Amino acid sequence: MSVQAPNAERQIWIFTHMLRIREFEERVKRTFTEHPGVIRGHTHLADGAEASIVGALSHFKNGDAALATYRCHGYPLVLGSDPKAMMAEIYGRVDGLCKGLGGSMHLTDVKRGFLGTSGIVGAGIPHAAGAAWAAQIRKKREVVFCFFGDGASKQGAFHETLNIASLWKLPVIFVMENNGYNVVTTTAQEDANAAAGEPLAVKAKGYAMPGVTVDGADPLAVAATVGTAVERARAGEGPTLVESKVYRLSAHGNIIAPPGVPLHYPEHEAITIFGKREEYEAALRGDPVPRFRAALVKSGVLSGAKADELAAQVAKEMDAAVTFAVKSPFPKLESALDNVYA
């Protein structure tokens, strides 16, 4: 099995979506200061994981499905969801992707194959396996992308599901985005493999499936690794665990505070809890978005001018999402009682 490397056009597609995720989330973050009070509750940003998200989903085909966690803004953008509807959802408005009933943690776009997002760590992993069982029955070589974090690999749901998925050879790709932190706990503080200096991908061994670790800041490396896993799944050979090593460039989420206290994003836990400013600054220097831009310019796939043009287009697209969402009205009160039952 060999996976076709993305051609120049596809590499630009990957870069564009990385930019779109970054710019969308920059505006989520800025909303806390530019439109205070508009975003409620808890939001979680994927900055630093863009390369991993887009590289993995570069293999997504019509009929496939993807499921993720509460850190879920990136995936639907890649799958074609309208950023206006996504932002309106995060603002709790009637034009939201989920009619304002879900919010930032529960983005869903079934038409585009984005089946759902659980806010409970690890809980969505078996849902992906269930979707993969449905794909197995359909026999159309469709697969399911299951995204979760390193923290979820300590949940029973993870272990139970990997066992069954391997046993039943379900067409699912388990993409663990290992960002090194479970909120304010480092992976080495909570994971026996990490503490022993092993990659988290070794957990796959316990379930008789391949486990691979990849640099999640390199979209082409992720595309190659996930591509192999996707081919295996489409061929009916079963699941793969991909550990994609990323660095989350924002804090776990915005501050948790009662109403009246303005919300904002604090500094990263590496700084606020562990005092490791150098670790964080090194991560910033490795930021996958400028890193991939430089690689594309260096290889001649993209000129600097064309990259700037793309960035300007994306900025405009995401500004329009904010303008649209902030003007979208709140849903009718009675709509709170819709959709309780089918």
Place this chain on the structure above:
Amino acid sequence: MAQLPFIAAVDAGIHQEMKRDATVLYFGQNLATTENHPFVAAYGHERVRVTPISETAEIGIAIGAAMSGLRPVVELYMAEFMLVAMDQVVNEAPRFRYMSGGQVKVPLVLKAGFGFAAGWAGQHTGSLTAMFMGVPGLKVVVPSTAADAKGLMATAIRDDNPVVFLHHYLLTLEHGEVPDGEHLVPFGKAEVRRAGGDVTIVATGWMVPRSLAAAEKLAAEGIQAEVIDPRTVAPLDLATILKSVAKTGRLVLVDQAPRHATVAGIIAGDVAEHGFSSLKAPILQVTARDATVPYSEPLEAYVIPDEERIIAAVRTVLKARR
């Protein structure tokens, strides 16, 4: 009509739906391990599978399959085993339709026995119905007859929502007339098991036959009790209960769960709010005593409501003046 044991009627309901609808799946622990298992023989391993002891994954997989257009029935055996996976039952299955703004349906059935008060001690005897009935998005079914077991299972499978199907273990081998062919029992429609004008008794599961037995003894003294079996507690047919209370003015609620974990308490609140003017006596609740169900036979019997306690409650409400 055929005479079938309750548990065979449940299976008949699953067969009925698996035959007509290829999207129905049936899976769980310790089933489908041989090729001559009746469900495997009929529908194959694609749709009928044995699972490891992994309730969280079993129910979670059902949710994902349901969101992808299938209709899974999960065999969980005992209601307590759902507690292992309570997040999936309470905080996953019933949330996805809502949180997605109606984009997905999660049609699945969680089949579990409950209330096995036959020496199964503290962890296999619970009556957990009320724990599920207040969860928006969940439906909760508690059949008490073989016919309803078949018809409610079939309706549960056709329903587009997650349904907790709780069958009482002590009814497993009770025989009853079960309609042949397609049989469906609607949700949210209580059955008046016995008509009477003096007092209304509401009970579910195994408490239904106990209440009916109590009613027969009371009838010998000239007291006519009306016994209502809600059959589904979510949705709950409050109208039938209120109509009966309007006639009798007296209400006794019988529930196998401990005092503050009952369906009875919820019905009592609703009747107090919507039917107060009909009441000639305070509502009485006959529930399990507040203890873990003990192993020793006489202690177990002491904790769980019996005919004598139901009869005593009826006598009390009949004496009360208001």
